[in-house]
Amino acid sequence: MLLRCVNDVEARKILEEVHEGICGTHANGFNMARKIMRLGFYWLTMESDCINFARKCHKCQIYDDKIHVAPSPLHVMTSPWHFSMWGMDVIGPISPKASNGHRFIFVVIDYFTKWIEAASFANVTRTTVGRFLKKEIICRYGLPERIVSDNATNLNNKMMKEVCE
The missing domain is CATH 3.30.420.10 (Ribonuclease H-like superfamily/Ribonuclease H)
Structure with missing residues (x-):
């Protein structure tokens, strides 16, 4: 499949639409780059631009899994038996x-x-x-x-x- 080479302005619009548009999935940079290529677009710094865009996405930062956060003590609020x-x-x-x-x-x-x-x-x-x-x-x-x-x-x-x- 032939890919259309786009300039910086078009690349920015494509990044925004694929990542957080109507059907945006807030995918990580590598998946976003593959999706853009499947859509038929390409530019030289596409993969690094996709990774940087995903890293700077505010919603991705807030709702991302916190697997690298330091552990903290849990404060269990459950009761040991009913009506206690x-x-x-x-x-x-x-x-x-x-x-x-x-x-x-x-x-x-x-x-x-x-x-x-x-x-x-x-x-x-x-x-x-x-x-x-x-x-x-x-x-x-x-x-x-x-x-x-x-x-x-x-x-x-x-x-x-x-x-x-």
Whole structure:
């Protein structure tokens, strides 16, 4: 197959289109050079230009496999058994309000089984959180080993410490 020799401007357009165009695969430099040759184009520094273009591609740098990164310690957030570790958070305010006037949803999720307990409230206060945890979590599933929260004021207070103690 005869290849068409292109100049620098055309080569740049071809590189951009093949690498990140509509059907671009963000391939590495060698594969991109082979693909350009199959399309029928050629220039003298094609392979090195393809390698340099792929190295400078921002998306390729972000989403590339990090196999050469130094190892770091893992912080495992799994629970050893079901209902021993719960995560809790508040969703809201929600607009428009629910039919009963509630604007917040209090959500508690088990880390092991991904079981969800949720309730809606007009306001999520310290007493509401404490009452919900006692009634819906501790009485139904037993005392959890850990409770994880985002340290919001209604989730991190003296009453929560009393519930945990």
